[in-house]
Amino acid sequence: MTSKKTGAVPRHIAVIMDGNGRWAKRRLLPRLAGHKQGVESLRRCARACVERGVQVLTVFAFSSENWNRPQEEVSGLMSLLATALAKEVSQLSRDGVRLYFVGDRSSLSEKVRHGLAQAEQQTAHNTRLILNICFNYGGRWDIAQAAEKLAAQGVAITPESLDKAMALAHVPDPDLLIRTGGEMRISNFLLWQAAYSEMYFSASLWPDFDEAELDLAIGAFNGRERRFGQTSEQIQQPSTPTVTA
Numbered sequence: 001m002t003s004k005k006t007g008a009v010p011r012h013i014a015v016i017m018d019g020n021g022r023w024a025k026r027r028l029l030p031r032l033a034g035h036k037q038g039v040e041s042l043r044r045c046a047r048a049c050v051e052r053g054v055q056v057l058t059v060f061a062f063s064s065e066n067w068n069r070p071q072e073e074v075s076g077l078m079s080l081l082a083t084a085l086a087k088e089v090s091q092l093s094r095d096g097v098r099l100y101f102v103g104d105r106s107s108l109s110e111k112v113r114h115g116l117a118q119a120e121q122q123t124a125h126n127t128r129l130i131l132n133i134c135f136n137y138g139g140r141w142d143i144a145q146a147a148e149k150l151a152a153q154g155v156a157i158t159p160e161s162l163d164k165a166m167a168l169a170h171v172p173d174p175d176l177l178i179r180t181g182g183e184m185r186i187s188n189f190l191l192w193q194a195a196y197s198e199m200y201f202s203a204s205l206w207p208d209f210d211e212a213e214l215d216l217a218i219g220a221f222n223g224r225e226r227r228f229g230q231t232s233e234q235i236q237q238p239s240t241p242t243v244t245a
Ligand code: IPE
Pocket: 017, 018, 019, 020, 021, 022, 023, 061, 062, 063, 066, 077, 181
């Protein structure tokens, strides 16, 4: 998409859902209470994306580095994933959401893996919104697994072949990448796919990120000029011939 300021809704929004722990801490609650509230916030965000005509929502739920958290929090997050699946999938499906789980499943328990596969199957016919949940995901892992796959197949490693082997090959690259919680870093999220994503940083903690905040992010996106390496003049007069060599 090379258009600017069209008022169009981004086709693909990616979100680093950060700030659950601080949300809980401010209320003198255990960190897991923040993660639970984070699930509510994700449900609200997914519905808002459906209503606004966003086609793909990709969220960062658990990073490859989050295993290094206290064991109690890690096991709490694993249980929360299982509970959320059991509780949320039917409603998400009724809302027209198709779920994909993106990340390294090999270190997840058999029970969790089964739950993920079942949720994907149960929602496979839905077409209103693709919801990619990145769980045990890392951008470096993704690039490495793609390269490994190509090497095993004897396929030359090029930007195009890697692109097709990446974990998000089933969707276009994110147009808008939102990080909540105030930090301005990528924390090993979509290192490859975010090459030309518009970045938006919100100071709101993820459990507080509501429809109004989403609209602010979309509004900011609409004010950006996406140039993809071209000049502003070329974007404004798309008929200008492009010299390629
Ligand atoms: C993001 O919230 C969710 C996960 C990483 C699982 P945090 O748990 O990182 O919340 P803060 O950053 O400590 O507030």
